[in-house]
Amino acid sequence: MSSRSGLAAILTLVFATALALGVAAPRAFAFYADHQLANPQQEARAERIMQGLRCPVCQDESIAESNADLAGDMRELVRKMVAAGDSDAQIRAYIVARYGQWILLKPRFELSTYALWLAPVGFLVVALVGIGFYFRRLRAAAAEIASKPLTADEKRRLDRWQAQNPENT
Amino acid sequence: MRAAFYIPLAAFLGLAAALGIGLTMNMRLLPSALIGRSVPTFNLPPVPGVRPALSSANLKAGKVVLVNIFASWCVSCREEHPILMALAKSHVVPIYGIAYKDTPKATATYLANNGDPYQRIGEDETGRVGINWGVYGVPETYVVTKTGKIAYKVVGPISAAILTQKVLPLVRKLEAEP
């Protein structure tokens, strides 16, 4: 791990150490880190919110499926806020205010992400236009060929092929 | 029509340029969402018999301060500890500590063994105040202005270079402001 960039190494170390010293991290406080809410509707809501929040420690998992301590604390926070009656938007806003837009795994639709959200439609439109051009060229080329009569050789090859491949004609 | 065949090449070169810029960046380093904003409101208990307690009111007392988030279980905190001790001795800027997800007993032992650079310490046993600060990798160090606004954040152990090149010049500049 010696060649890993400095900060990543530190974070890995912090993360690994926190895991190794799992006893030292007083998770007894974070009851709702690994405990579902009694109300299934509320739990489902909490689950959905947690799946949309990125774990700041491991960074490639949502807090819903991260073993990092901080993710556990955030799960507890989300579950408690849900239980306390906060709306999804309020909970997200609370966490975004502390960790920034970065924490949202589903970026908001705004100036900086228009390109991201509109890209799939853009790709489709560009591709459809391309296919349109392709068909036009294809037709033009076919029309040009069709305007000429078959050569004797072509006729012979076509007949032979049709005789051999009755299914394809 | 021939020009269309250059589209893939152009798109790839754009992508390669972005990847090249990307190589120079550290995508793991998160900027604090709180820069320029007031410190979160909190009121933490002290570590009994060690230092007075810490609350957000202490950070709006007209002094530039450093807030260091640490823990006795955190290995890289030990790495930066001598630097904090040296800084405390120089009396340039007061350091306040938040003991993150720690117990008063463990904090007290840690400070007794390694020295205590802090003027005030808040004991954040549950880590809720840490979340309010946007903590994601202890240790973290914040520069707080006279009016209690967060001006700068260091994630990970503070090095002598970061201290002399970034933190201290900023502290002096903020001190000079009314």
Place this chain on the structure above:
Amino acid sequence: MIPEIGQFALVLAFVITLVQGTLPVIGAARNDAAWMAVARPAALMQLFFVAAAFLALTWSFVVSDFSVLTVAENSSIARPLLYKITGVWGNHEGSMMLWVLILAVYGGAVAIFGGHLPAALRARVLSVQAWIATGFLLFILVASNPFVRIFPAPLNGNGLNPLLQDPGLATHPPALYMGYVGFSMAFSFAIAALIEGRVDPAWARWVRPWVLVAWCFLTLGIALGSHWSYYVLGWGGWWFWDPVENASFMPWLAGTALLHSAIVVERREALKSWTILLAILTFSLSLIGTFLVRSGVLTSVHAFAVDPKQGTFILVLLVIAIGGSLGLYALRAPSLKLGGLFAPISREGSLVLNNLLLVTACGTILLGTLYPLLLASVTGQMVSVGPPYFDAVFVPIMVPLIALMAVGPMLAWKRGDLAGALARLKAAFAAAALIALVTWHYLTNGSWLSVLGMALAAWLIVGSLVELVERLRLFRGSLRQSWARARHLPRSVYGMVVAHAGLGVVVLGIAAALTWHSAVLRDMRPGQSAKVGPYEFTLRGVQEVPGPNYTARQGVFIVTKDGRYVTTMKPEVRHYSIPPMSVSRVALRPSLVADLYAAIGSPDGSGGYAVRLYRKPLISWIWLGALIMVLGGGLSLSDRRLRIGAPARKSAAYPAPSAIAKGA
């Protein structure tokens, strides 16, 4: 001594690629048979020396030679032999070695099985393969040499990330790389065709088996990787849209598109320049994937230690390889002739639509994966693009694609009859509607998406079978006639039906897992029970058990259903000392009906333990479906026309498209 031999073998392999990359391609240009003939022995020698180097590295791992830096950093003495061997590719340097080894294997395969290829094409293909090998061998020798020694040698190594100490990891990277790197064959054939200026049905028949081989391995590799994260990461998730997963999924999407467009080239000589572009793009995405994983520009659980210097090196390789090939494409592709005419509603039309959707999905995933990086490098803003985004954009693209998959094969070439095709799919409609109703009725925690998913799965599975029934004229003539048809039907048709149905099974598994899973997350003390769906999990006790290189805290659950014993499950948390890490090890009881899944966490300090218990109905169908898809690919591969020793170029195999256009 052995590592030095490995090092020397690598240098020799590098020198051989220089020869293999120049003489044959020049020989092909000058029509010099002797120079072209260099290609085959060179490819075999390259394979020999790369294999020797790889074996030398494996040897160093097996005997724990910690004077080799790579071994010291990634292995340790007290480790089962299997993980010493898989540890070879469980790190950056070793995984690059695996990469070039597989590249050399493919090159060697062309040398051995490519006897039927025209000499010039074979020479060019092997030269292009050698260019790729040159780049990567240079990278290994200069920037990530696995044989670097350290002095003094440490007494023990740093060990392997415990997450990687798993049988799944023994097979996942080799399968993935067989796929990734296998697309280099398509790339080499495409570049050779561009140099030659000729793409014809014979070319498509030669390139398709290689694409199929790579596709099968990549499908397998992705499935293995997904299953690995399912039972190793411990939260029951099986797909995370993680950058590394995306890096393997993008070439899969492009490769799938390539597989289908190559059919059009083969049968109708159309879409030639598009197929060439796809071949280049598919391998380019493999290369970009390698870059994303190796350079560390994107963060991921799967990423190994990374070094910006190595990232820069790979980026330069990327620019030369991809930029060069796309440049060549821009110069040469316009001169490729247009193919045969077809109506929008036709087999070709459906394959074009298939390509359109697959490439759109691929482009979207590429953009989503890189968007945080692009935005940060342009404006400095930090955003994340994760599963909720990919789910939101990927599903709407896949829905029409899956709907189309049942219809497309029913359409005739050139001009199809959509109404007729839909009429023949009555059974599929009925099955989809029925499943939708049943799903709706039993919907517990799913959404309308679950209903749609189940309906699509039924549509695709039944639709694929209908296709087979139609081809065999089952129920419409005597069984004897159908049997005769069944024996004469090309294997590739069976392959298609099986692969399409396999995807249907995957979709079924995904939809079911989303709809009916039950989860219990709570604290449990020994003696307590929890109800998960119809099952009752009782925590019998928690014990400490020693492992070969770890100690584990093991929970013992007795699982019953209606009071009857079902199974005993023993999830663990393993504490490793080298490196110091704790890893959760779930207990899994897979079955076709429902997986039971248990994980145990930390103690709560008062005698209880955090546990996670899941029941996931039909989830194993996801991987079962993927295996069925691989089987389908294998069936196609066994088709006489598509075997790796396919027939030589025959001009009369199909008439020129112009003749068809006029004859039609």
